[in-house]
Amino acid sequence: MSNALRDADIRYVLHPYTNLAAHEEKGPMIAVRGEGVKVFDTAGKEYIEGMAGLWCASLGFSEPRLREAALRQMDALPFFHQFGHKSHAPGIELAERLIGMAPDGLTKVFFANSGSEANDTVVKIVRYMNNILGRPQKKKIIARERAYHGVTVAAASLTGLPVNHRAFDLPIEGVVRTGCPHHYRYARPGESEDAFATRLADELEAQILAEGPETVAAFIAEPVQGAGGVIIPPATYFDKIQAVLKKYDILMVADEVICGFGRTGNAWGSQTYNIRPDILTCAKALSSAYLPISAVLVSDAVYQAVKKGSAEIGSFGHGYTYSAHPVAAAVALETLKIYEERDLFAHTRAVSPTFVTHLMRYADHPLVGNARGIGLVGALELVADKATKESFPPAAAVAARLVELAQEEGLILRSLAGDIVSFCPPLIITDAELDEMFTRFDRAMERLTAQLG
Numbered sequence: 001m002s003n004a005l006r007d008a009d010i011r012y013v014l015h016p017y018t019n020l021a022a023h024e025e026k027g028p029m030i031a032v033r034g035e036g037v038k039v040f041d042t043a044g045k046e047y048i049e050g051m052a053g054l055w056c057a058s059l060g061f062s063e064p065r066l067r068e069a070a071l072r073q074m075d076a077l078p079f080f081h082q083f084g085h086k087s088h089a090p091g092i093e094l095a096e097r098l099i100g101m102a103p104d105g106l107t108k109v110f111f112a113n114s115g116s117e118a119n120d121t122v123v124k125i126v127r128y129m130n131n132i133l134g135r136p137q138k139k140k141i142i143a144r145e146r147a148y149h150g151v152t153v154a155a156a157s158l159t160g161l162p163v164n165h166r167a168f169d170l171p172i173e174g175v176v177r178t179g180c181p182h183h184y185r186y187a188r189p190g191e192s193e194d195a196f197a198t199r200l201a202d203e204l205e206a207q208i209l210a211e212g213p214e215t216v217a218a219f220i221a222e223p224v225q226g227a228g229g230v231i232i233p234p235a236t237y238f239d240k241i242q243a244v245l246k247k248y249d250i251l252m253v254a255d256e257v258i259c260g261f262g263r264t265g266n267a268w269g270s271q272t273y274n275i276r277p278d279i280l281t282c283a284k285a286l287s288s289a290y291l292p293i294s295a296v297l298v299s300d301a302v303y304q305a306v307k308k309g310s311a312e313i314g315s316f317g318h319g320y321t322y323s324a325h326p327v328a329a330a331v332a333l334e335t336l337k338i339y340e341e342r343d344l345f346a347h348t349r350a351v352s353p354t355f356v357t358h359l360m361r362y363a364d365h366p367l368v369g370n371a372r373g374i375g376l377v378g379a380l381e382l383v384a385d386k387a388t389k390e391s392f393p394p395a396a397a398v399a400a401r402l403v404e405l406a407q408e409e410g411l412i413l414r415s416l417a418g419d420i421v422s423f424c425p426p427l428i429i430t431d432a433e434l435d436e437m438f439t440r441f442d443r444a445m446e447r448l449t450a451q452l453g
């Protein structure tokens with residue numbers, strides 16, 4: 001069966017985020033079953049899912065309550081929507097619960113199906129709002145180098161990674177790029193984390209002044225940058241950035257697609273970094289990824305402008321067929337109940353020291369330039385020369401090799417641009433499972449070290 005499936009995969013599937021030419025040689029790893037933090041492939045081989053899928057399956061791969069919530073909703077009402085004064089209980093209750101747990105000041109929820117759609121919605125809301133408020137020149141959005149906000153046309157434009165722009169004729173107009181708070185890579189020699197954060201905020205202010213503050217509408221940021229390399233900002237970074245935004249009446253948009261729902265040890269990355277968002281996007285762990293759903297939470301000021309526009313124009317002309325899909329909403333609602341009942345964010349804080357200690361064991365490893373982690377997200381940044389921080393040649397694909405070796409050892413990780421290996425296990429992971437995860441990783445690292453010998 002697995003050979004036929006493998007062949008059919010190569011023949012018919014255009015894989016996302018894949019070197020398609022290499023895939024025709026290599027073929028897929030085909031998962032068939034999940035159990036807790038583990039998945040199993042067609043040969044029955046077991047893997048610890050060290051990335052929770054794509055930073056998302058926070059409750060692991062076999063939570064029966066989510067299955068039951070989906071079945072109940074399928075039986076009761078498999079589809080309805082929220083267009084034109086219609087609604088349904090799971091969509092309403094989920095919005096209420098999200099606002100109940102959201103950072104202060106967020107009052108309304110718009111649902112979509114993916115992080116990309118949520119961030120695309122932000123771009124549209126920001127435009128709509130400023131047109132309605134009579135300041136049509138205030139439209140630019142500032143996003144950071146190495147940001148990841150998704151892949152639809154507007155969201156990919158906010159994303160600050162070359163692979164998402166090259167050959168796609170992106171970014172679109174109106175996106176201003178600012179610096180990335182990766183102290184290890186971008187601080188000047190001897191520059192403290194705090195001084196580095198001050199410099200980034202000063203640079204941001206200079207950019208805003210150069211653009212004209214009356215043309216800048218919003219700043220978007222992931223609390224911890226995920227796909228750009230698991231970049232943990234200096235402790236004072238967001239305070240300094242937000243002081244600048246406030247001065248020029250620029251909205252703070254928190255992209256909580258990865259950080260939301262406990263990843264950094266608090267419900268929101270915004271709590272961990274003292275971010276006070278005017279708009280917040282979330283997805284992934286919102287439903288533990290069991291069904292696609294995302295949300296955009298907005299402040300009352302944003303909502304009032306959108307409301308005014310919808311009355312003037314006759315409708316808020318935006319919404320997806322599957323916005324607040326009732327089955328996805330029911331699963332998300334059950335997910336949020338589970339987080340609360342099991343106090344899962346406290347669990348994350350409790351096991352985080354085991355996770356971070358394992359990562360930090362590698363801080364002195366000759367191949368590791370920087371080890372970092374917070375909550376249950378972390379990374380090892382590989383370098384050819386620890387003293388100079390010189391990278392390996394990209395063609396050597398050292399992090400990708402390490403990830404392949406880890407997979408052979410029964411551990412799924414991900415390599416990111418810049419020879420970074422990322423870790424983002426399900427939040428339900430235990431101390432013992434973390435130990436096992438790093439035992440497997442140790443074996444992979446030993447093999448890579450021997451190979452590079």
Ligand code: PLP
Nearest residue numbers: 114115116148149150226257258
């Ligand atoms: N924003 C962040 C921070 C993400 O990490 C991602 C996906 O990884 C997205 C947005 C895009 O989400 P999606 O892949 O669901 O469109």
